[in-house]
Amino acid sequence: MRWLAVLAAALRRLRQRPVRTFLLLQGTIWGVAVAVFPSAVIQGTREAARQEGRVLGADRVSMRADTTSSAAAVLVRDDLRTVRAAVREEGTALRGLGGARVARTVPDPEQPGTLLTVLECVVGTEVARGHTLAAGRWLAPDDGPTRCVVEAGVAAWLGRAALTPGDRIQPAGWPHELEVVGVCAPRPAQALRTNDLGFDLEHPLYKKVGVPLLFAMGIMPVPDDWKRSERCVHVPAEGTDELHWIFLRVEPALVGDVANRIRDRMTDADKSVVMLYPLVLPLVMGEKVERFDAVNLAMFLACLLMGAVVMMNLGLLSALTRAREIAIRRTEGATKADIALQFLAEGLMLALVGAGLGCVLGMGLAHLRASLEPVAGFTWTFPVREALVAVSVAVVIGLLASLLPALRAASQDPVQGLADE
């Protein structure tokens, strides 16, 4: 009870001068915020990539031939074998592998710029592209050239209310009718805004920051609207060996490594290829990003130390200015320990309040940081462990900082304190 009373008294004292208290807390607030906010973004983004990897395309890698090479720039079915071997080299599990040739693009006469794309696919391509099935089944090895799996937007493009397995369609210019055997589920809006490099194309900063950054990194834009159009018709690749694209899906944390391994193996096989995969998520998922922990720790300690020094300074000052109050309390029967406790309690309250506000500010910064990133899946969460550590360190430093003022206040002679006045 006595403890509670002391703490309540300390809190009351801080509330007497809210502005001053708030200003003095700046060091603790920013220190804790700096400690909490990077972890919030990293953990949140990692969780999002793991849980929504499929939706965000965080687990997808696509490969095409490098047109700038002076060697023949054609991918063939045989390359799928090289890819599979490269992925499995390190025991990585393949979540899907497929390849497709863009056999035909049909422009919509009523809506310029919108295309229907017919893809000649090897078996498994729909899954490798990250699709899920709404009705029917995927293409199977023995499906003849007259079967197809359609994406969710094809029905609307053809002017029909819906397509169901068994329906027949014939894209303009296609030599024969196709029987629909499967219909893909519509992809969420987020997926349709995200390109192969993992950037959110509708993010306000994509054009302003994202594209120039990619240009600076030597990564050029790829015309890939058809991939997000929801208007692809998958037909079995009969008779064609050439593939324009190879698609695969692996664990999101591994996409960067896998992509580079495949590129090496393709080079060994005399083929120059370009790999497209989310560029930022693997960096956030990997351990490299943790190299920055030391910098964050330095900032955290610098802010906290500044806060502590100022708190100590103020504590010493208030031990002086409150000499009369202390003396009166001593004559009322308060022991030295009581006085010291009162000062310590004030330090503790300052640290606790500062750390709490710091957590709130840290989350605000994390939200701001995440919203400024034109990368899909960049988000934040509350990092419980890091926040607890930061708050504990802040409290310990706060207590240490109030130790000297507490000792000084306790050792003051009450007679002297009253006589001075």
Place this chain on the structure above:
Amino acid sequence: MNRRMRSVIREGLLHVTRHPLRSSLTAFTSAIAIAVTVNVISLSFGMQEDIAGDVDLFGRHTLDVGVPPALAPGVKRPSLGEAQVERTRRLLTGLDPIVVPRRQRAAPIRVDGIDEPYRLQVVAAAPAYLRTLSIPVAHGRWLRADDAPGSPELEGTCCLDEASAVRLWPQRDPAEAVGARLEMRIDGVARTMRVVGVLSDPLRYRELFETFDEGRGARTLTSSLLSFRNIYVPAATFGPGDYTGISIVLPTDEAVLEAQERLIAVWADARDLAALSRGSLIVFVRKQWMEALGTSTMQGSMVGNLVWILVVLVAAVMISTLNLITVRERYDEVALRRCEGAQRRDIALQITVEGVTTALIGGIVGLPIGYVGAHVLREIVQFPFRFELRYAAVATGVAILLGLISSVIPARHAATLQPARVLGRRLR
């Protein structure tokens, strides 16, 4: 400076020494802020400057004509052969250009003593290719017109980027690569090449860059060229076939602009996505790319600057609060000084002198702390933190500014004090 001023300043300095513990604690706050400032400035400014310098070697007066890095579905790859080289020459008549076509592939390279081949970019071009860069040859010599191109039967000649030499012979000094032999596999046929020269590495932060370079797989051969992990071989090493690109060097900035205009009138700007659907050749101006890189690094360093500005502001707010509270304790002193004839501005000046002196002392103490911090962080994070006198000067300026900012409100507060009211309350 008149006597009155001097006495005010003396009074201010005296107060700093009168409370050594309090002053040193305040100075310590300033020291931490300055240590952070000097660290972050050295990192962000230093790196930005270095990168700008490095990039300048990549060919400020060089343009490239090439095949689009990607093509829209159904679009044919435009050809890039002798006809296009001739056309480029014709288009640039009068601008005094050096036009060097190059063929480029990625190939596995083996040397004795390693099991796993390394994949490097092989650039086959005429000796004039070196003119497209401003990078010096560090060891040996550059390629000559009479160098053997290399064939399955005959040993060829090649030059390496320093990073390629380091990767192929990690245990050796790059200079020792000159005279060494390597095996290059192209079109399934191995050929032996003798190294005659090594180009300096223009990337000072290669290790850092490569550690965080998640995008390397997404780069085309043409853009990989500027990672400088290449092998340069005589033009005839690759058989006939399309070129990968044409590099053009011009004598002046004006000529680059003029050339860009003339080439874009025929072909497309590299940043024009619509060109990919047309299948046109693209024109890449290295200077524009350097500027884009400059903007990106500047944006990065701006974030760094925000960090130290934030720390300094936090320090300023806290020191200011502290000073304000200290001033309250000194009401009597201030009132007495006013009665003695000190003017409002004298009081303000005194408080400001106190603030600036404390912050400056702290700042000077903060410099060595920053120096040690920079070294510790360099070890841990392997970031190129470094310490230069210029940055120390900036940090000292920041310390003075910190003192000024943190004294503004307390000085105003003390100066506007009514001596009669303070002392009246006292004497009652």
